[in-house]
Amino acid sequence: MGDHRNTELGEFLRARRAALTPAETGVPTYGTARRVPGLRREEVAQLAGMSVNYYTRIEQGENHQLSDSVLEAIANALRLDESERMHLLRLAWPAQLAKREPGPEQVRESLLALVESSVDQAAVIVGRRTDLLGGNRLGFALFGLDPDARPNLTKRMFLDPAMRDLVVDWEHQAVNSAAYLRMAAGEQVDDPLMAELVGELSIESPEFARIWAAHPVAECAHSVREFDHPLVGRLTLNEESLRMPDEAGQRILFFGAVPGSASAERLKLLDSLVS
Numbered sequence: 001m002g003d004h005r006n007t008e009l010g011e012f013l014r015a016r017r018a019a020l021t022p023a024e025t026g027v028p029t030y031g032t033a034r035r036v037p038g039l040r041r042e043e044v045a046q047l048a049g050m051s052v053n054y055y056t057r058i059e060q061g062e063n064h065q066l067s068d069s070v071l072e073a074i075a076n077a078l079r080l081d082e083s084e085r086m087h088l089l090r091l092a093w094p095a096q097l098a099k100r101e102p103g104p105e106q107v108r109e110s111l112l113a114l115v116e117s118s119v120d121q122a123a124v125i126v127g128r129r130t131d132l133l134g135g136n137r138l139g140f141a142l143f144g145l146d147p148d149a150r151p152n153l154t155k156r157m158f159l160d161p162a163m164r165d166l167v168v169d170w171e172h173q174a175v176n177s178a179a180y181l182r183m184a185a186g187e188q189v190d191d192p193l194m195a196e197l198v199g200e201l202s203i204e205s206p207e208f209a210r211i212w213a214a215h216p217v218a219e220c221a222h223s224v225r226e227f228d229h230p231l232v233g234r235l236t237l238n239e240e241s242l243r244m245p246d247e248a249g250q251r252i253l254f255f256g257a258v259p260g261s262a263s264a265e266r267l268k269l270l271d272s273l274v275s
Contacts, residue, residue: 128249
């Protein structure tokens with residue numbers, strides 16, 4: 001950044017400020033008309049206990065050495081959740097992030113063997129840029145993929161029309177997908193391949209561009225996912241996400257059904273159909 005401005009930090013703070021209303025934070029409005037949809041800068045500064053000038057300079061991306069206490073005050077003022085707080089820290093202190101060489105990711109053979117040995121659940125390995133790195137038979141079948149396919153899952157979510165039929169509540173899951181990519185991008189601020197991915201999605205998908213502009217941020221956490229699979233019908237599956245501590249950014253996603261449920265039977269049927 002030649003002008004020493006942290007534009008990502010400023011954009012994130014403005015997006016979170018716009019998403020908050022005075023009523024949510026207890027800021028009095030005195031019945032006056034407002035030109036901004038969310039909080040004003042001076043209101044955030046007041047909530048954070050700092051001068052308007054200082055907060056404005058931070059939001060404008062000026063290169064400050066922000067302390068823990070300042071970031072905590074801003075996070076509290078903007079009602080940031082845990083994932084958003086982590087993202088704020090990464091944006092504020094990018095120099096502390098470990099640098100990685102750009103290029104294709106490698107996945108350990110032992111990790112592939114672990115995933116392939118899971119027979120009752122669909123399982124996939126996802127890389128730090130949301131590339132599919134591997135999976136078991138059910139994992140590929142759940143997403144309608146050939147076992148040799150290695151697509152980028154975020155690109156597939158937004159650019160493959162089949163995903164809108166497969167994923168129930170596509171809009172909600174698309175927001176989650178973009179929110180996790182934002183979290184991952186914050187961990188890889190100098191990765192040209194990540195920047196290329198975000199740029200391509202922003203050009204090719206108006207939905208992605210709209211969601212990305214709102215700066216959603218979220219860790220990939222456990223959830224209940226629903227699929228409308230073309231071979232077996234509706235599946236309600238519990239998703240669990242496990243990060244690999246010694247393979248930065250890689251994680252395993254498991255999708256399993258409640259034992260004895262209709263979804264469990266359909267998952268077994270899907271496995272038999274692709275075996």
